[in-house]
Amino acid sequence: xxxxxxxxxxxxxAVLAExxxxxxxxxxxxxxxxxxLEVRTALLAVQRAGSRVALLERxxxxxxxxxxxxxxxxxAMLAYHDRGDVARAALRGRDGFAxxxx
Numbered sequence: 465x466x467x468x469x470x471x472x473x474x475x476x477x478a479v480l481a482e483x484x485x486x487x488x489x490x491x492x493x494x495x496x497x498x499x500x501l502e503v504r505t506a507l508l509a510v511q512r513a514g515s516r517v518a519l520l521e522r523x524x525x526x527x528x529x530x531x532x533x534x535x536x537x538x539x540a541m542l543a544y545h546d547r548g549d550v551a552r553a554a555l556r557g558r559d560g561f562a563x564x565x566x
Contacts, residue, residue, distance in 0.1 A: 466511045468507065468511055468514055469507060471496065471506075471510045472506035472507035472510045473492050473493060473497075473498075473503060473506075474487075474493070474511075475506040475510070476490040476492050476497070476500060476502035476503040476506045476511075477489040477490075477493045478504070479501075479502050479506075480492060480502055482545070486552055488500065516557065519554050519558075519559060520537065520554050520555075522554070523550045523551055523553070523554035526550050527550065527551070527564065529545075532546075
């Protein structure tokens with residue numbers, strides 16, 4: 465699996481190649497252009513997207529946990545009280561998971 469830096473390098477190299485800068489694209493692919501603005505910009509975008517994906521995955525894991533749905537009586541289920549709060553929080557870029565795991 466690629467690291468965030470490798471994803472950024474690939475994106476930056478694609479931009480460089482598409483703009484006719486093949487030599488710079490080759491340097492970036494080889495890891496010799498990490499100081500290029502294109503790589504640094506792509507890395508920032510990849511990091512922000514990665515943080516967002518991690519937050520959404522955390523919400524999905526909450527809903528995928530069988531204990532979230534199973535309890536007797538039903539009012540004891542976390543899902544009974546959640547009503548989509550974890551998902552809405554994740555979509556707003558906030559972590560709603562912790563409120564259900566006290």
